[in-house]
Amino acid sequence: MHPLVDEAMKKAAVAWLSVGAARPFAVWCLWLDGSLYLVSGPGEQPAPGLVAASTVDVTVRGDHGGQILTWPASVRPVEPGSQEWDRVAPQLAGKRLNASGTAEQTAARWAAGCVVSRLTPSGEPSALGATLPDDSGAAPPPPTPAARRPGNPFRLHRVRH
Secondary structure, X not given: OOHHHHHHHHHOOEEEEEOOOOOOEEEEOEEEOOEEXXXXXXXXXXXXXXXXXXXXXXXXXXXXXXXXXXXXXXXXXXXXXXXXXXXXXXXXXXHOOOOOOOHHHHHHHHHHHOEEEEEEEOOOOOEEHHHOOOOOOOOOOOOOHHHOOOOOOOOOOOOOO
């Protein structure tokens, strides 16, 4: 593993995942023992395409908001009831903001209907230092009918304050 991957991920609470050619998305995560863990599913963060993916690209940003590096990762689910689950799920649940219930209750809910994924570095970083892109990396907003300001509501008479 590249030393910058380990160092950057120890400080990261959020990472951006790219699954294939789809739009990257942000996830909250836990870096533990050289792997990135995250939970997705009903009532948790969306991770479109992650469950079916075998590899993803992980992008990390620094304190200043700029991209530090992008690294490839292999993806696999963590099976509920396994030793890895018993070690990781309570720590991941402890990082879950605004969770209802205890860490144990949250982990039990995840076991019943969510997926905890393990992303392990699978190669050298693809963007690092001089190879980082020069552009901002900002994507255009997705199409939405709310892109334009709606007109003022109809008023029968003038309201004075």
